[in-house]
Amino acid sequence: MKKFSKLALSFLAMVLLAAGLAACGSNEAKNESTKDNSANDKPKEDQVVNVYTARHYEADDKVFSNFTEKTGIKVNVVKGEAEELIERLKREGESTEADLFITVDGGILANAKKNDILQPVKSDIIDKNVPAKFRDKDDNWIGMATxxxxxxxxxxxxxxxxxxxxxxxxxxxxxxxxxxxxxxxxxxxxxxxxxxxxxxxxxxxxxxxxxxxxxxxxxxxxxxxxxxxxxxxxxxxxxxxxxxxxxxxxxxxxxxxxxxxxxxxxxxxxxxxxxxVNISGIGLTKHSKNPENATKLIEYITDVEAQEFLSANNYEFPVNENAEKPEILKSWGEFxxxxxxxxxxxxxxxxxxxxxxxxxxx
CATH class of the missing domain: 3.40.190.10 (Periplasmic binding protein-like II)
Structure with missing residues (x-):
């Protein structure tokens, strides 16, 4: 009887040990799977770029939607007058949701920089797309059209x-x-x-x-x-x-x-x-929460595809020298x-x- 009890207890211990190991393996696999998913799938709310713009053109809206289609990054747009948007960015400070500030006129871009609401943008793609004469010397703003x-x-x-x-x-x-x-x-x-x-x-x-x-x-x-x-x-x-x-x-x-x-x-x-010649430009806000997405949008806007679309639909001159101008701009000749x-x-x-x-x- 004692012999039987010892055998029974040994068997029971082996069963419990096997079950425990299986559970641990299952939990580890589950944890590893969760870990992989969290690394690969960024929350949807992070896939955005928020734009404050003083340019109120349908062509710009279409460029934003084209960017979203290509990248999955949603562009949220707030439109207003340039000086009002600058004051809003100053007032909001670190709490601002804005990632990019867009406006017409070199003087306003300089004013935005002076008011310390922008930060430098570093991108080899942007540097390739836009000649230095159409960029701030400290990269606080990038030209998008002239x-x-x-x-x-x-x-x-x-x-x-x-x-x-x-x-x-x-x-x-x-x-x-x-x-x-x-x-x-x-x-x-x-x-x-x-x-x-x-x-x-x-x-x-x-x-x-x-x-x-x-x-x-x-x-x-x-x-x-x-x-x-x-x-x-x-x-x-x-x-x-x-x-x-x-x-x-x-x-x-x-x-x-x-x-x-x-x-x-x-x-x-x-x-x-x-x-x-005057310029429209884009600046990365000082307190941007989505700087990578914002930089991607600047890279897209200054690339040939978006530059040609803006020029063909808003009849501005592209800053990217590789972009083709529409016929009406060509008809005016070089200057x-x-x-x-x-x-x-x-x-x-x-x-x-x-x-x-x-x-x-x-």
Whole structure:
């Protein structure tokens, strides 16, 4: 009986040991499986990039959705005015959800950097996509597109050979023929700021006063309204951004297409300082929670595919030199652009506003 009991106890111990080992093996396998899954599957909520943008273009929205389709990274967009977004980023500080700040104008980009809401972006892909002249020297912002501020003219009443420089718009032959939008417009402020940088305040003031003297009417409306005023015979020449001409030419409204057919694009100052060009850019926010995803989005926006899409749909000039331009941009020809640091547009902004007020450019 004792012998039987010892055998029974030994058998029972072996069974319990085997069961214990099997359970341990099962738990280890389960833990290992969980470990693998946690390493390979990042939570869905992490696959996002949050954008604060002052660019309100459908083309940008499509680029964001294309990026999501390619990468699975969702782009959340908050739109607003540039200065409001900068103040919001300052106010939110470390708690901000924003990963990227996007805006037009080199001066505003410089202001964002000055307000310490951006951090450097390091990427060999971005450096390859975007030439140094279209990047902040400290990589706090990256250019995504450019637009030239040109002279647009009536094909019926003006011959291209009559045009030459911005300065020539102050001559008597253009008296009562020049159209421009308000001095409160950032594009005009940056244009004058570029003249301050290149020619000095005195010459910049002479230019602004001379243009006011030749106004066909008091400034009114946006850039497209200046083109429409040419078509209506109100004036013969206007100061405009190139991409508005592209938007008119490809408008769904026949009247706007007709306006575009009757105006020409002239790049001034080709024998002197070059045509004024401004930039749209992207900055990585100082307190970004998703810097890797944000960098991937900048890399995508500056790659050939997105650059060609933006140029074909918003008629801006691509910053990536390998991107093909649409036919309308090609038809305007190559041109020499101003060579200056985009930061100076912000540095001279208040001086430009002061000059406009002084000479009566309303």
């Amino acid at each position: 637009r030239a501020r040109v002279i647009v003219y009536s094909k019926d009443r003006v011959k291209p050979e009559e045009l030459s420089t911005y300065e020539d718009l102050t001559s008597d032959k253009w008296k009562g023929k020049v159209l421009a939008r308000s001095s409160t417009n950032l594009y005009n402020q940056s244009l004058l700021a570029s003249f301050i940088e290149l020619n000095g305040e005195e010459e910049a003031e002479k230019w602004a006063a001379g243009v006011v003297k030749n106004f066909a009417r008091q400034p009114d409306g946006g850039d497209r309204d200046q083109a429409k005023a040419i078509a209506a015979g109100t004036g013969d020449v206007a100061i405009m951004n190139t991409y508005y001409v592209g938007l008119l030419a490809n408008s769904s409204e026949p009247e706007e297409v007709k306006v575009a057919e009757n105006i020409g694009v002239f790049f001034p100052n080709q024998e002197t300082n070059g045509t004024h 020499k652009m101003q060579e200056l640091n985009f930061d100076t547009l912000g540095e001279h902004n208040q001086k430009a506003i002061g000059i406009f007020n002084k000479v009566g450019w309303k």
